Amino acid sequence: MKKLFVFLLLLCSLVKAEDIEIKSIFNSFDVDGTIVIQSLYSKKNYVYNLNRATKPLLPASTxxxxNSLIILNEKLLHDENQIIKWDKKKRFLNVWNQDQTLKTAFRYSCVWCYQKFAKKISIQKYEKYLKLLDYGNKKVGIDSSSFWLDGDIKITAFEQVEFLRKLYLNNLPLDKKYINIVKDIMFEEKNRKYKLSSKTGWATSVKNKHGWYVGFLETKKEVWFFATNLLIEDFKRLDLRKKVTLEVLKQKRVI
Structure with missing residues (x-):
């Protein structure tokens, strides 16, 4: 009974967090979706569209x-700089059509690179890792090389944030060396106000295509974890994932 009461209190606080200011930002970009923002130290929470924030969705490239942690732990790559030879097959994006490293493959969201290594990891082994990492619904499906794009794996925005928190705090049951490598390849940009580490994703195999932007932002006094999920059909609108996120962070005076 006590746990239920605490949960209801938390739920009420999250509903209140769905403020009109965040809604106005989504409206200004003419996009539907959700955003979850949580601080590390001050325990502040901001949520827009609670229903979608609790909906399990394909993680896509997030x-x-x-997956980078798993590949490193399986010793399929030594580090983030080892060369991954291109197979000379032309693909969707020009930046994919060249040799890669884990760092560039992550930055460019190079599908063939990750599939190359995923094919060497069985469905059963992936299921064990998902349970070990407590990631999403921990389901894989029938194809270990593409389940994050069109398989059974699902994760909510809240679960994305919780996983990122564990990653940032080195609170995952894997070698810290690999955790630190993944945090390094997540680095996106740094300025006088903040350091931003992130990953994008776009799920195109589902009826309602959706885009992710997840990560953490470090300021002088705080660390903020975020997960944005937007309903995006058009490739040309993918930049909204980051734009909306940064606008909300500005509105909340995080940056």
Missing amino acids: FKIP
């Missing part, structure tokens, strides 16, 4: 965060 799965490259745990």
